Amino acid sequence: MRRKIVAGNWKMNKTFQEAEDLLAELADSLKEEQEYQDVEVIVCPPYLYVEMAHDLSSDEEDETQVYYSVGVQDVSEHDKGAYTGEVSAAMLSSMDVEYCIVGHSERRKYFGETDAQVARKVEQLLQNEITPIVCCGEQAEEREAGKQFEVIGRQLEDGLFGLKPLDFSRLIIAYEPVWAIGTGKTATPEQAQEIHAWIRNLIQEKYGKEIARVIPILYGGSCNAKTAKDLFAQPDIDGGLIGGASLNAEDFVAIINSFEK
Numbered sequence: 001m002r003r004k005i006v007a008g009n010w011k012m013n014k015t016f017q018e019a020e021d022l023l024a025e026l027a028d029s030l031k032e033e034q035e036y037q038d039v040e041v042i043v044c045p046p047y048l049y050v051e052m053a054h055d056l057s058s059d060e061e062d063e064t065q066v067y068y069s070v071g072v073q074d075v076s077e078h079d080k081g082a083y084t085g086e087v088s089a090a091m092l093s094s095m096d097v098e099y100c101i102v103g104h105s106e107r108r109k110y111f112g113e114t115d116a117q118v119a120r121k122v123e124q125l126l127q128n129e130i131t132p133i134v135c136c137g138e139q140a141e142e143r144e145a146g147k148q149f150e151v152i153g154r155q156l157e158d159g160l161f162g163l164k165p166l167d168f169s170r171l172i173i174a175y176e177p178v179w180a181i182g183t184g185k186t187a188t189p190e191q192a193q194e195i196h197a198w199i200r201n202l203i204q205e206k207y208g209k210e211i212a213r214v215i216p217i218l219y220g221g222s223c224n225a226k227t228a229k230d231l232f233a234q235p236d237i238d239g240g241l242i243g244g245a246s247l248n249a250e251d252f253v254a255i256i257n258s259f260e261k
């Protein structure tokens with residue numbers, strides 16, 4: 001059995017007060033739910049809220065009762081120094097951040113993030129014991145041209161396949177077709193499964209059967225309370241990386257509870 005994971009990517013949303021309200025509501029709902037217990041829930045708010053998110057992530061009296069883990073949305077490729085505005089993996093680790101999204105299509109598109117940078121960021125994170133959640137996915141035109149496998153293959157090859165097997169086995173991969181992100185156009189379960197199985201097969205060719213078997217591959221792109229169930233029922237889909245629907249506690253909890261029982 002592979003791990004089941006639901007991660008919320010808040011992107012650049014929520015003021016401090018809104019963030020606190022949402023996390024308190026999320027913690028409250030998860031406290032009530034028994035069903036989610038075997039699902040790893042991760043919340044990736046903006047950096048500024050990491051400490052607050054961490055404070056609200058577990059029971060005040062019993063800190064072993066953790067409702068969700070805290071992640072972030074990006075990290076510097078450098079380890080420290082004169083890089084104004086950047087946040088290093090060591091800093092994240094010192095704030096108990098456990099996960100970090102890397103190579104999101106919005107970072108690739110608006111900030112020019114390359115596969116070589118993805119590789120360096122992943123390396124920084126692994127050195128600091130933070131689990132990278134690495135995104136890949138094709139754009140609409142690339143899918144129309146039948147190039148989705150080529151594009152994703154290159155992203156994985158250039159961004160990740162330089163890793164040694166033990167390091168690679170610590171990753172979480174997220175398939176996020178760019179045409180599905182924030183558009184309300186969720187990939188069909190069949191479309192997503194086809195890519196997930198293909199990615200797993202590529203990992204198997206590179207790193208062998210055992211690593212391919214255990215690596216979690218999440219789906220992201222307009223995944224919501226309605227679409228999550230059929231997506232998560234696919235054999236190679238191990239959960240979701242959720243944008244818009246993670247900004248509402250009720251919707252996010254419904255997604256967390258969408259795995260087959």
Ligand code: 13P
Binds near residue numbers: 180182221223245
């Ligand atoms: P949406 O769920 O809003 O489409 O965003 C997906 C995403 O980009 C998560 O990283």
